[in-house]
Amino acid sequence: MIARIRRGGLPYLLLLPALALELLIHLVPMVIGIAMSFKRLTQEYIGNWGAAPWAGLDNFRLAVDFDAPAGRALLHSFAVTCAFTVLAVGLAWLLGVTAAILMQDTFRGRGLLRALFLTPYALPVYTAVITWSFLLQRDNGLVNHVLHDQLGITDSPTFWLVGDNSFTALVITSVWRTWPFAFLMLTAALQNIPRESYEAAQLDGAGIRRQIRHITLPALRPVNQVLVLVLFLWTFNDFNVPYVLFGKAAPEAADLISIHIYQASFETWNFGSGSAMSVLLLLFLLVVTAVYLLVTGRGRRGGHG
């Protein structure tokens, strides 16, 4: 009897510290955040949130009223964020998996190269991004120096930090910073593939491509599933990169939702409306994640694994 309880209780015991922390530091603020979205929480009530009048669904109605400029701006920002996330995650994953697979075998300089690849991730975000903003300056930046002055590809120096190209700038900066993480995770995952599998395949006459397709990629599946989801959530909600790259006012073409919400709540002191946008975002991401988990089958295993 006692043994039974102990066995049944063990997983809960193992989860307890994580559960307690998440509940206190993560879930409670989140629930407060959700509650805020139903309030008219402007600067008038910032010192006493309880006194802010309930707004019902007004904040939400405003956010999804796509005929009005505020709603349209949110929709635009949402579209930009989706495009940015797909591109940045796709590229980061692609670079990560390519490098990890190519560096699976030892060759001279591998250690050095691995260290180099991991370095962008070892820099503080601020450093990494401010360096890119330095490179992307129109008049004195390296990128235009190469493209315009040295290669002569463009007629006149390109603007990267304002206007439409700022989207490209954002993607490049984000990929530069995140792909080493994908590389790191996948390199670690590759260590778990027994070398014998490759040797056996080689003896069977399988070429590199077939080995990658039939041994490496399937073995990476569990980690890939998590990695892509993690990158997706990170990138979608990324605040640091656009904030450091563009400051508090991002160009329209790179108006990511996190900056948009920051502006709606902090710059304009309207926390109710910012919270409503966040809740909508939460709902969207929940749906995407649920679909993703269903499609990749991870949720099912998580359910009774």
Added chain:
Amino acid sequence: MAEAGTSPTAPPRSFIWTRRVLLTLLALFTATPLYVMLSSSLKPLRDVTGAFRWFPSHLTVQPYLDIWRTVPLGRYFVNSLIVASAATACSVVIAVFAAYAVSRYRFRGKRLFTVTVLSTQMFPGILFLLPLFLLFVNIGNATGVALYGSRGGLILTYMTFTLPLSIWMLVGYFDSIPRDLDEAAQVDGCGPLGALLRVVVPAAVPGIVAVAIYSFMTAWGEVLFASVMTNDVTRTLAIGLQGYATQTEVYWNQIMAASLVVSVPVVAGFLLLQRYLVAGLTAGAVK
């Protein structure tokens, strides 16, 4: 022993060439900004803000001397180190236990736990900011433990914020470790915890290292919470480095110099840990 490069089944020439080309391109993409950081950190400010040049025309180490005067870099570095290390240690330990439970046990509420924990990652961080600050202030008022403005509050924040993804990633790694391994250990007389610590954790070292690096770097670079939750004394690097962009001037050369100085220990740490990533090779191959 079985070094692939020297083994009789060496990869074909075409593969080696593809590898060379692709890795060179990636190396250029990665290294160019790093090179610019280095070269800019060795230029006088006037040259850095002028038209771009690949090679510095005046070399100077002055920025490396100035960085300590412009902002208290040493203190920020120590703060960041304390906060990031403590948050990482706590987060990894807690995540290992939680991930083991999720990966190896069936229990009610498992799906609820995983989904809820993951959902916290979907709420924009900025909206946590004020509620969490309020929470800390209230805890402070009720218990006398000052969490706002202290390193403790920041550690608590970061370890909690990295937990969900750490757990998720570790579940992935634990799942990829054959279950027979720890079941065998349990048959051999280890309890479930013994199996976790003696079999699963060693086999998952690369994953754990990767997760630890994730936690560390998240805490190391986080800007938003650090900006509100720290003060002059507890300010971390991520915020402190912004001090080189002042009202009157952006000291690019000093930003680059300071960034390099503070990143050297972190990169060195990476290089050391890299061994463990590779050491996982043998651990993972245990049959």
Added chain:
Amino acid sequence: MRRFRMAAAAALTTALTAALATGCGGGNAPGDTAGNGNPKELTYWATNQGSSVEADKKVLAPELKKFERRTGIKVHLEVVPWATLLDRILAAASSGQGPDVLNIGNTWSASLQKSGALLPFDGKTFAEVGGKERFASAPLAATGARGKDPAAVPLYSLTYALYYNKAMFREAGIEQPPTTWAELVADGKKLTRGGKYGLAVEGGNPVENAHHAFVFGKQHGADFFDAAGKPTFDRPANVAAVKQYVDLLANDRIAAPGNAEYAQNQSVRDFATGKAGMLLWQAARTSLLAHGMKPDEYGVAPVPFRSADASGRRNVNSMVAGINIGVFKNTDNLDGALKFVKFMTSTDEQNVLTTKYGSLSPVLAAQKHAPRTPDEAVLREVLAKSAEPLPQVPDEAQFETLVGGAMKELFADAAAGKKITTADVRARLTAAQQQMQK
């Protein structure tokens, strides 16, 4: 059993949430008032005024020591960088946990006033720190909404001026600095040649843009908010005003296209290094010297008007820029805080601080001495005669973000070679205004 556990967790979450959401622990319930529980200490958040946070600490340390010697109150100073200041103040305002005394940008006065986080300076409180009469009227107007008790007291003042490169003017045969925009554009065209430009603008910085929009708007006889505090961004006069400013780059082409992305004071650098002949800036002296420009290499003049005989409400050529000093409502050392405000705004301290920071003093008695620099003479006159505070309405921050941001996009379009028409400007401003409506 398990259901119970989950229910308990849910109950705990709800309880904690409710406790927070009702603000019971915020410590800043409306009834809360300042006290004197801690009479020997003060916490002071200063803004970054000098070349760096560390430099500011060095400037302020001896003054705070002086205050401690006189009153026995120890001041814990924190110089808060601008990037984090507003977020810190918001967190302090919402939790009631903040400094005793703090500096604020004077454009935030009305917002903070509405939040109730700062101690209102009613007649009696103001008298305790020396009285309203001690201050110049323009900075005093930038301490909160009209008709309400000020949220803070003016501490440092600044105005915009036109800086011009004497050598470049001489070479181009320009004898006097321009006094009207038409003259400025004409002079700018003479200066724009050989890779050099007439004017440097900070086109990628919404705040700078909004400041200029305000001044140009005034000169066109328009306001961005009506008397009731409602936004009027897209009135024809405002559209014309914004267009006139953007046209300096877009149509007149006296500013370099690259200026469209300037947001880190690169325009000051361009001016100091002779890449541009003119600059519209607030108290640029320290920065210019830091960039290696010598005091006799540049001249200072008031910002131009639309016509030489501008008068009345169109006689505005600068906003009242500056810093106010306020007392946090939850202070536990009210008397000390007021003493400190009085100390910082005393004539002697003002003389010391404004000399070190190169700013103007809002205190009349501290403006009596002869100007220390030619710059100060011009700035002082502008402050006295033709500077007006930005709209003192709670939504002012939104004006800066939205209108300044719209101008940033217009600059970007212009620099990329698109033609900027009145309709384009109006469309941007209309969109900005519609985003204001809640």
